[in-house]
Amino acid sequence: xxxxxxxxxxxxxxxxxxxxxxxxxxxxxxxxxxxxxxxxxxxxxxxxxxxxxxxxxxxxxxxxxxxxxxxxxxxxxxxxxxxxxxxxxxxxxxxxxxxxxxxxxxxxxxxxxxxxxxxxxxxxxxxxxxxxxxxxxxxxxxxxxxxxxxxxxxxxxxxxxxxxxxxxxxxxxxxxxxxxxxxxxxxxxxxxxxxxxxxxxxxxxxxxxxxxxxxxxxxxxxxxxxxxxxxxxxxxxxxxxxxxxxxxxxxxxxxxxxxxxxxxxxxxxxxxxxxxxxxxxxxxxxxxxxxxxxxxxxxxxxxxxxxxxxxxxxxxxxxxxxxxxxxxxxxxxxxxxxxxxxxxxxxxxxxxxxxxxxxxxxxxxxxxxxxxxxxxxxxxxxxxxxxxxxxxxxxxxxxxxxxxxxxxxxxxxxxxxxxxxxxxxxxxxxxxxxxxxxxxxxxxxxxxxxxxxxxxxx
Numbered sequence: 001x002x003x004x005x006x007x008x009x010x011x012x013x014x015x016x017x018x019x020x021x022x023x024x025x026x027x028x029x030x031x032x033x034x035x036x037x038x039x040x041x042x043x044x045x046x047x048x049x050x051x052x053x054x055x056x057x058x059x060x061x062x063x064x065x066x067x068x069x070x071x072x073x074x075x076x077x078x079x080x081x082x083x084x085x086x087x088x089x090x091x092x093x094x095x096x097x098x099x100x101x102x103x104x105x106x107x108x109x110x111x112x113x114x115x116x117x118x119x120x121x122x123x124x125x126x127x128x129x130x131x132x133x134x135x136x137x138x139x140x141x142x143x144x145x146x147x148x149x150x151x152x153x154x155x156x157x158x159x160x161x162x163x164x165x166x167x168x169x170x171x172x173x174x175x176x177x178x179x180x181x182x183x184x185x186x187x188x189x190x191x192x193x194x195x196x197x198x199x200x201x202x203x204x205x206x207x208x209x210x211x212x213x214x215x216x217x218x219x220x221x222x223x224x225x226x227x228x229x230x231x232x233x234x235x236x237x238x239x240x241x242x243x244x245x246x247x248x249x250x251x252x253x254x255x256x257x258x259x260x261x262x263x264x265x266x267x268x269x270x271x272x273x274x275x276x277x278x279x280x281x282x283x284x285x286x287x288x289x290x291x292x293x294x295x296x297x298x299x300x301x302x303x304x305x306x307x308x309x310x311x312x313x314x315x316x317x318x319x320x321x322x323x324x325x326x327x328x329x330x331x332x333x334x335x336x337x338x339x340x341x342x343x344x345x346x347x348x349x350x351x352x353x354x355x356x357x358x359x360x361x362x363x364x365x366x367x368x369x370x371x372x373x374x375x376x377x378x379x380x381x382x383x384x385x386x387x388x389x390x391x392x393x394x395x396x397x398x399x400x401x402x403x404x405x406x407x408x409x410x411x412x413x414x415x416x417x418x419x420x421x422x423x424x425x426x427x428x429x430x431x432x433x434x435x436x437x438x439x440x441x442x443x444x445x446x447x448x449x450x451x452x453x454x455x456x457x458x
Contacts, residue, residue, distance in 0.1 A: 118176075218248065237260065240268055293332055293335075299365075308367045353396070359393055420451075
């Protein structure tokens with residue numbers, strides 16, 4: 001079925017609906033008092049702030065100050081009319097200078113705490129720390145793609161890339177700091193590589209090496225990947241001579257998985273599987289501890305679907321097409337506070353691209369509950385669904401959607417097809433009236449003539 005992931009407009013939730021969201025359902029576990037998604041940060045008490053007096057002659061200087069604050073902190077300043085979504089912290093909404101607060105926050109995402117570490121999503125303001133600890137260190141960079149120490153501008157570009165990755169996938173690299181001193185120790189995290197899958201990577205300050213920092217932070221990331229995100233596998237790529245990193249990977253439970261060319265370098269590949277990877281101990285998640293993804297076989301329960309539609313008769317906008325849709329073989333359900341908040345389904349099938357057979361996965365039924373849209377949940381669900389399709393052997397992922405959703409999928413790395421797409425219906429073959437998007441998993445050429453789904457649409 002066509003996809004309906006997120007409404008670009010913010011949703012205002014009334015006090016009554018906020019109370020209803022907090023009522024337990026019991027299906028996926030106990031409900032806690034406040035709702036936090038994976039892409040939110042903990043709710044903090046708000047302090048009343050008096051509006052500043054901005055004199056006409058100082059307005060321009062004030063706006064420059066605001067922009068400088070934004071650049072240093074790396075997070076957007078909210079709109080002038082912030083709306084509170086039920087149970088979610090206002091950190092990504094905040095207030096503008098006009099309303100009385102230059103309140104800028106860290107890039108959204110979970111904050112992980114282990115016995116010795118605090119791990120927060122990397123933001124633009126971490127560039128100086130990243131340069132001093134990693135990018136400017138020859139002993140660290142010799143094992144990374146560049147092979148040598150680089151500049152502060154390169155560190156800023158890396159931070160920009162990390163922030164964009166968090167926005168695109170809902171997971172990424174963390175700035176790792178000492179819990180006691182708050183000293184920056186390095187960066188560790190999950191990176192989605194379009195050609196290979198999700199990669200665990202780490203780069204630790206020379207003074208922090210040999211203390212188990214990479215292993216402790218890496219185990220917390222694997223816990224996030226498998227227990228919270230339900231990823232099917234995580235990989236790691238390492239140069240053959242990097243024996244210290246290889247030892248860390250093996251202690252974390254990685255198994256050798258051949259060799260690959262990564263960033264133009266010949267690398268050893270290691271693989272983590274959920275069953276063979278021990279979960280982290282004493283990991284505290286300050287944001288979104290109740291958010292998790294659940295992978296189930298089949299199309300999912302009718303009750304979950306009804307709950308996500310929230311009374312909408314045509315959430316995908318396709319009822320008028322009078323099409324018969326295929327059932328999904330797999331479903332990924334996003335659960336928060338014990339209730340489903342989003343889902344996506346997919347199936348595997350041999351399809352024809354320009355007349356040649358190709359193993360492909362059809363994505364559909366991407367749906368987010370109306371009260372939880374515009375929070376980035378769909379992006380995470382779609383990213384993880386792609387990884388499940390990759391793990392199942394799909395060479396390409398394809399979806400049918402409304403034209404207004406093309407910008408969202410384009411931001412997530414999908415490409416729009418301009419060739420005709422046909423599928424089966426009870427009365428015979430039919431050309432799709434919907435927009436077709438494609439995500440390549442095996443570096444194969446996009447079709448230039450036609451695509452045959454060889455079955456019902458999804």
